[in-house]
Amino acid sequence: MRVPLSWLREYVDLPAGTAGRDVQAKLISAGLEVETVEQVGEGLQGPLVVGQVLTIEELEGFKKPIRFCTVDVGKANGTGEPQEIVCGARNFAVGDKVVVILPGGVLPGDFRISARKTYGRVSHGMICSARELGMGDDHDGIVVLPPEHEVGTDAIGLLELVDEVLDIAVTPDRGYCLSLRGVARETATAFGLPLSDPALIDVPGPKAGGYPVQVTDEAGCDRFTARTVTGINHEARSPIWLQRRLQKVGMRPISLAVDITNYVMFEVGQPLHAYDRTRLNGMIGVRRAAPGEKLTTLDGVERVLDGEDLVITDESGPIGLAGVMGGAHTEIADAGVPGADGSPEAGAGTTEIVIEAAHFDPVSIARTARRHKLGSEASRRFERGTDPQATSAAAQRAVDLLVLLAGGTAEPGVTEIAVPAEPRTVAMAADHPDRVAGTRYGRETVVRRLQQIGCYVTGSDDLIVTVPSWRPDLSFPNDLAEEVIRLEGYENLPSTLPRPPAGRGLTDSQRLRRRIGRALAGAGYVEAPAYPFVGTEALDALGLDADDPRRRVVTLANPLSDNEPALRTTLLTGLLATLRRNDGRGSHDLALFETGLVFHPREGAGTPPRPPVDRRPTDEEIAALKAALPDQPRHAAVVLTGAREPAGWWGAGRPAGWADAIEAARTVAREAGVELILRQDQHAPYHPGRCAAFYAVAGDGTEVRVGHGGELHPRVTKALGVPERTAAMEVDLDVIEFAGAGHRPSGPRVSTFPVATQDVALVVAADVPAAEVEAALREGAGELLESLRLFDVFTGPQIGEGRKSLAYALRFRAPDRTLTAEDASAARDAAIARAAERTDATLRG
Amino acid sequence: MSAPNKSYDPVEVEALQPQQIEQMRDEALAAIAAATDLDALAHVKTAHAGGGSPLALANREIGALPPQAKAEAGKRVGQARGAVNKALAARQGELEAERDARVLVEEAVDVTLPYGRATAGARHPLATLSDRIEDIFVAMGYEVAEGPEVEAEWFNFDALNISVDNPVRSEQDTFFVAAADGSEDSGMVLRTHTSGVQIRSLLERELPVYVIAPGRVYRSDELDATHTPVFRQVELLAVDEGLTMADLKGTLDHMVVSLFGEGMTTRLRPNHFPFTEPSAEMDMLCYVCRGESVGNPDRPCRTCSSEGWIELGGCGIVNPKVLIACGVDPQKYSGFAFGFGIERMLMFRHNVEDMRDIVEGDVRFTLPFGMEI
Numbered sequence A: 001m002r003v004p005l006s007w008l009r010e011y012v013d014l015p016a017g018t019a020g021r022d023v024q025a026k027l028i029s030a031g032l033e034v035e036t037v038e039q040v041g042e043g044l045q046g047p048l049v050v051g052q053v054l055t056i057e058e059l060e061g062f063k064k065p066i067r068f069c070t071v072d073v074g075k076a077n078g079t080g081e082p083q084e085i086v087c088g089a090r091n092f093a094v095g096d097k098v099v100v101i102l103p104g105g106v107l108p109g110d111f112r113i114s115a116r117k118t119y120g121r122v123s124h125g126m127i128c129s130a131r132e133l134g135m136g137d138d139h140d141g142i143v144v145l146p147p148e149h150e151v152g153t154d155a156i157g158l159l160e161l162v163d164e165v166l167d168i169a170v171t172p173d174r175g176y177c178l179s180l181r182g183v184a185r186e187t188a189t190a191f192g193l194p195l196s197d198p199a200l201i202d203v204p205g206p207k208a209g210g211y212p213v214q215v216t217d218e219a220g221c222d223r224f225t226a227r228t229v230t231g232i233n234h235e236a237r238s239p240i241w242l243q244r245r246l247q248k249v250g251m252r253p254i255s256l257a258v259d260i261t262n263y264v265m266f267e268v269g270q271p272l273h274a275y276d277r278t279r280l281n282g283m284i285g286v287r288r289a290a291p292g293e294k295l296t297t298l299d300g301v302e303r304v305l306d307g308e309d310l311v312i313t314d315e316s317g318p319i320g321l322a323g324v325m326g327g328a329h330t331e332i333a334d335a336g337v338p339g340a341d342g343s344p345e346a347g348a349g350t351t352e353i354v355i356e357a358a359h360f361d362p363v364s365i366a367r368t369a370r371r372h373k374l375g376s377e378a379s380r381r382f383e384r385g386t387d388p389q390a391t392s393a394a395a396q397r398a399v400d401l402l403v404l405l406a407g408g409t410a411e412p413g414v415t416e417i418a419v420p421a422e423p424r425t426v427a428m429a430a431d432h433p434d435r436v437a438g439t440r441y442g443r444e445t446v447v448r449r450l451q452q453i454g455c456y457v458t459g460s461d462d463l464i465v466t467v468p469s470w471r472p473d474l475s476f477p478n479d480l481a482e483e484v485i486r487l488e489g490y491e492n493l494p495s496t497l498p499r500p501p502a503g504r505g506l507t508d509s510q511r512l513r514r515r516i517g518r519a520l521a522g523a524g525y526v527e528a529p530a531y532p533f534v535g536t537e538a539l540d541a542l543g544l545d546a547d548d549p550r551r552r553v554v555t556l557a558n559p560l561s562d563n564e565p566a567l568r569t570t571l572l573t574g575l576l577a578t579l580r581r582n583d584g585r586g587s588h589d590l591a592l593f594e595t596g597l598v599f600h601p602r603e604g605a606g607t608p609p610r611p612p613v614d615r616r617p618t619d620e621e622i623a624a625l626k627a628a629l630p631d632q633p634r635h636a637a638v639v640l641t642g643a644r645e646p647a648g649w650w651g652a653g654r655p656a657g658w659a660d661a662i663e664a665a666r667t668v669a670r671e672a673g674v675e676l677i678l679r680q681d682q683h684a685p686y687h688p689g690r691c692a693a694f695y696a697v698a699g700d701g702t703e704v705r706v707g708h709g710g711e712l713h714p715r716v717t718k719a720l721g722v723p724e725r726t727a728a729m730e731v732d733l734d735v736i737e738f739a740g741a742g743h744r745p746s747g748p749r750v751s752t753f754p755v756a757t758q759d760v761a762l763v764v765a766a767d768v769p770a771a772e773v774e775a776a777l778r779e780g781a782g783e784l785l786e787s788l789r790l791f792d793v794f795t796g797p798q799i800g801e802g803r804k805s806l807a808y809a810l811r812f813r814a815p816d817r818t819l820t821a822e823d824a825s826a827a828r829d830a831a832i833a834r835a836a837e838r839t840d841a842t843l844r845g
Numbered sequence B: 001m002s003a004p005n006k007s008y009d010p011v012e013v014e015a016l017q018p019q020q021i022e023q024m025r026d027e028a029l030a031a032i033a034a035a036t037d038l039d040a041l042a043h044v045k046t047a048h049a050g051g052g053s054p055l056a057l058a059n060r061e062i063g064a065l066p067p068q069a070k071a072e073a074g075k076r077v078g079q080a081r082g083a084v085n086k087a088l089a090a091r092q093g094e095l096e097a098e099r100d101a102r103v104l105v106e107e108a109v110d111v112t113l114p115y116g117r118a119t120a121g122a123r124h125p126l127a128t129l130s131d132r133i134e135d136i137f138v139a140m141g142y143e144v145a146e147g148p149e150v151e152a153e154w155f156n157f158d159a160l161n162i163s164v165d166n167p168v169r170s171e172q173d174t175f176f177v178a179a180a181d182g183s184e185d186s187g188m189v190l191r192t193h194t195s196g197v198q199i200r201s202l203l204e205r206e207l208p209v210y211v212i213a214p215g216r217v218y219r220s221d222e223l224d225a226t227h228t229p230v231f232r233q234v235e236l237l238a239v240d241e242g243l244t245m246a247d248l249k250g251t252l253d254h255m256v257v258s259l260f261g262e263g264m265t266t267r268l269r270p271n272h273f274p275f276t277e278p279s280a281e282m283d284m285l286c287y288v289c290r291g292e293s294v295g296n297p298d299r300p301c302r303t304c305s306s307e308g309w310i311e312l313g314g315c316g317i318v319n320p321k322v323l324i325a326c327g328v329d330p331q332k333y334s335g336f337a338f339g340f341g342i343e344r345m346l347m348f349r350h351n352v353e354d355m356r357d358i359v360e361g362d363v364r365f366t367l368p369f370g371m372e373i
């Protein structure tokens, strides 16, 4: 809402010298978001006067037509002689009144005017266009004034060229501030000054003979005022002051009648509609549209109506979308302007007008405006709630202006339809605002503040507050408390700290996630959270089978991109895209991780219920709400490529590979106290020979699969455009957390007896997993085994085709004695025997 | 150690002539003097002062001497060994000094060589900033509450007094989940704030409730320098007996002091949200200029555009309608809540100019933030 300070002063007698910034500061403090204060005509300096064109000489021989004019500027130039001015515009004629800036004047933008030679003549000043005067951007032509203004008159004052305009972002609860009336009320309160309310005017009561109106939908329209003005001079134009005010609030002047309805809307906040009475066909009605009914609106678009749309009708059918936009057929017309529908009356010009001022149901208007994507200045106000008591006054203002400016005659008949309604009251304890704010205002302040916003207050400790008709947002004690607190100043609230009961700190799960983040970052991974949007293409690139569960996705109804309409089922799509982006930007050694949710539709889940909100939902309703949601487990994943360890002066580097990815899974699991069990697997998107499935044993002894890792399939790296041999892993953190639940390491007994070490090299078939050999060795070695480490894997002709040698270092120690060589050898032999039994291992000779 | 010898051996006795002992000593001293480095000296020490050295053997023989010769021989051998040990120690000192002066210098390396062998990783600054904010409130007794990102509309809107007609429930603002059966309305959205977690907390927890709800949220904006459709929020909810706007203000003040240092403060401006009443917009004092740039064109501030304040987010007293929807008696309990986006805070706290840098996952952006911020 744009508010010219000059207009505002009409209702609030602000002290002289009060600047727009002062008003801005006060209104911000009172809760109006005044975003800017525009300085209209900043830097403008006279002499700028009304002139009359005496002669025009067309200059020939230039690229564009140029006029050499003499202009009567009265005594403004000191001599009274005609002023000689060169001008490039052509939209004026001899005898026209124009705006002339004389040498010494300055136009906005520091454009200094002096006598200067141009096009072979000396120009002593300039004839001004609207744009040059800062009156608006939509006119390049010269301003031609109505003839009644005298030459030599100061045009800065005449055209109100210097002003300040506040721009206010009005929140949805403060519809009344979409008017000068509302902003003036706030300004008056903020400055402690009286308000002269533009809606507080004498209005006639209902009187027979008004235009007939029948409201059949009283829920949609509880108030309808209709007034008729006849004998309108359709050639009358809006006076300068009216045009200027509309320009300053951001409306383009159109025609006198339209300008007046707009003016009144900005003045009192009541949108009006003006009908050409000669085009109305019988009684005006207000009803819901019949589904499929059609209406061509003012913008020339034919709209198919919905059964919920509220329409204004006459006997021919709908003539307007109530509160949103009028119809083309009954539009008022300027002289010489053809009707929008090309009707036979085209060009006749409207001389009889029916003014509609109504109050519509905000929700209905909002839905219609949204349904037809047809927001208007009117609908903006109706959907926030207008003042139902203001319709008569607004209609009267329009009638007065039509009489005054268009020479019309008000018909005596007044149509007033009003659904009877009690004033709305709110009961509130007088100290409620104190208790909400946490400070003490006292009853007197509370009552005074409520009265300032227009409330009528009775009662002592328990107040009965009758709220003003223009404040539909005030329904509950907290609404009133907010009014008191904001007028007393949010900035004056004290600052205190509540005392919560002792908290339990982060949960195990939250701590685990932080540990995992730090552990992975500590291992060289960079956290890279990606958007969770995916498309089929990305899932195809991963090489997922048609029946892979990761293809069952949750889809968005309105995705940002049609290529990515679904929510991720794996973190790898996002991580690999991030890896590719980094690689493309020249970072080739990459290790990335993400922890986040993935989404799986829940089989057979219905739609969540919509319990009412005037009570707590039942436990069944809560359960149903949760059960309808997709499964949203938290995953952790890494991807890596390039060098895991760079080459340098110390020697060779080490490429990142499948083993790093699998180790990252172990790192994650270890933080949860889970020892991963690894099995060779074949699983997209991994290389079939280089993929591990990860398992964990839960507290109840069951084995659960937690994820996969390894090297990506070459088809996948190719399809995704990521480097070959890129490795990855992904685990389900919820499952890992479940498996590690209750994990609490117990302190080992540290033996101080000497260690006995034994190395063994075992030869097994190449496809025997090292994990199995190790498990057998551990089992066979028994309790004396302190640790076991695989220190070499060897293949070659000495070992034999299809076989490999695994070399282990075994460390034995007893808690209570020094082991003898025999003890250690016996344990070692038992370990080898078990490995031989389980894996056909033979001792390498 | 050898046992005392009762039978005297004339040959051995012969061996303890004074000249012989002097000779052993002189040979030892000569060898010590001739040792040129610490390794050589160690060999000399073994040969001339070790357990098998001539002097050690001679010393062992003293026990076999007749008592009248013992004292004399003992004294001679002792003096000789003393001289050798002294010379050894002296030479040891000389050679160590020489090594320190020469050899260690020769072993010098260029310690300024780079060693990026184990490359660093980092957590994302949004995660660590969120952690940091959580920690501030956990220290006050709040608990961290979480919830799903695909949320029922009832939790995300209805229970928060956001009516079906509120424009935020349009496709311009909210991502809607498509219904599995193709029907129009799934009743589910990508949560537009973590307020659904507040509702869940009120339904699930015992009163009083003091929770902080961080997490990812979604709004259907295109990614540009200042917007992202996927962002992180921190919301706070406190519901207890007698909570006030002053408590809200104090809590916000405490947060900005914890995050930005002493002297920081917040400012509330009236605003409107369906889920709070009264509602406010919260600003924090510009931590760079502390408001000094306002009306001071000589000292403009880029962080706050010389406004003196930085907009943080929305807050207010929990609308009693929200309490009612969660079965909390608004006559007895009141609450306050606030929420803000962490991206914006990261941007002004760490001079990030472009939102895209935060969301694109470029390692060059993330690495400098390390493990904590």
Ligand SMILES: [Zn+2]
Binding pocket: B286, B287, B288, B289, B290, B291, B293, B301, B302, B303, B304, B305, B306, B307, B308, B309
């Ligand atoms: Zn600043």
